[in-house]
Amino acid sequence: SSKEGGKNRYTIFSQDLTLSAQNKWIIDQGLKTALINQEMFLNYQPIVNRDGKIAGVEALIRWNHPEKGLIFPDDFIPSAEESGLINPLGQWVLEHALVDIEELNKSLDLDLFVSVNISTRQLKAADFPDILSMAIKRSAIHLKNLRLELTETFLLESPEMAISTLIKLKKDHPGLKIVIDDFGKGYSSLHYLSRLPVDCIKIDRSFIKEIPEDNNRKIINSIVNLATSMDMEMVAEGIETVEQQHYPPLENCQYFQGFLLGKPMSRKNLIQFIEG
Ligand code: C2E
Ligand code: MG
Ligand code: MG
Numbered sequence: 714s715s716k717e718g719g720k721n722r723y724t725i726f727s728q729d730l731t732l733s734a735q736n737k738w739i740i741d742q743g744l745k746t747a748l749i750n751q752e753m754f755l756n757y758q759p760i761v762n763r764d765g766k767i768a769g770v771e772a773l774i775r776w777n778h779p780e781k782g783l784i785f786p787d788d789f790i791p792s793a794e795e796s797g798l799i800n801p802l803g804q805w806v807l808e809h810a811l812v813d814i815e816e817l818n819k820s821l822d823l824d825l826f827v828s829v830n831i832s833t834r835q836l837k838a839a840d841f842p843d844i845l846s847m848a849i850k851r852s853a854i855h856l857k858n859l860r861l862e863l864t865e866t867f868l869l870e871s872p873e874m875a876i877s878t879l880i881k882l883k884k885d886h887p888g889l890k891i892v893i894d895d896f897g898k899g900y901s902s903l904h905y906l907s908r909l910p911v912d913c914i915k916i917d918r919s920f921i922k923e924i925p926e927d928n929n930r931k932i933i934n935s936i937v938n939l940a941t942s943m944d945m946e947m948v949a950e951g952i953e954t955v956e957q958q959h960y961p962p963l964e965n966c967q968y969f970q971g972f973l974l975g976k977p978m979s980r981k982n983l984i985q986f987i988e989g
């Protein structure tokens with residue numbers, strides 16, 4: 714009967730209103746005003762070279778929510794991607810990260826690179842090239858010190874678009890480096906890797922986590938061999954132990970990143986970290 718149907722609908726609706734649905738609603742609503750209310754901020758995590766010296770940083774966004782406190786990106790980036798708010802958010806990240814690191818380079822006479830995470834939806838937006846150009850111009854960052862981190866989903870979803878977009882970005886900004894983040898987590902992009910203008914891959918943390926258990930040795934070896942044969946740089950991410958940092962299959966990696974070598978930190982703490 715219609716009454717029962719109504720009751721069923723009510724039941725389904727009330728089940729959907731779980732705490733996590735409420736949370737999602739709070740996050741979606743809050744995202745709309747987060748930038749205007751200056752609730753977003755950036756942390757910078759050191760990326761070190763083989764000698765353990767800082768070579769660059771990855772910019773990582775955080776949200777200081779008025780009621781919920783500190784929220785990490787895994788809990789709001791997917792919502793922002795869904796709603797499209799990732800575009801203004803990502804623009805904000807680019808504008809601030811490039812200025813922050815270029816100012817730091819100038820004031821401390823350094824030559825650090827900054828690596829910025831870019832969502833698929835940002836790359837697909839028609840105005841992304843302009844937003845990027847503007848951020849580069851305003852910050853006056855050297856192009857060799859700028860890296861864009863993309864995930865494999867972009868390459869998997871629309872490989873032809875990815876190829877042409879990346880070729881154009883690199884042509885317009887000579888020296889800019891394209892990085893594939895979380896490499897190895899997906900799988901099909903191997904097929905397109907040779908056609909993409911990729912400069913660097915970040916070996917996914919899940920492989921590093923297993924070290925020193927030897928299950929992953931062959932996989933890590935083949936990723937390292939692949940990247941080396943394609944003239945790509947490598948970053949080993951998620952380094953938490955000395956054993957992982959000095960794991961022989963990783964010895965040809967140019968860069969290392971992880972809590973052992975430096976946690977994500979404010980710009981102020983980064984200066985202290987560098988001046989040590
Ligand atoms: P990601 O780009 O792979 O960034 C690395 C994540 O691993 C960061 O988490 C970092 O804090 C964490 N991490 C670094 N070293 C270690 C370690 O040794 N052990 C462990 N367990 N974790 C480590 P975070 O900051 O929570 O960011 C999560 C993800 O959110 C990022 O993964 C990235 O995909 C995304 N994200 C962060 N900032 C931005 C942004 O500005 N824009 C976009 N589109 N995505 C962002
Ligand atoms: Mg990243
Ligand atoms: Mg990563």
Ligand code: MG
Nearest residue numbers: 864894895918
């Ligand atoms: Mg990740």
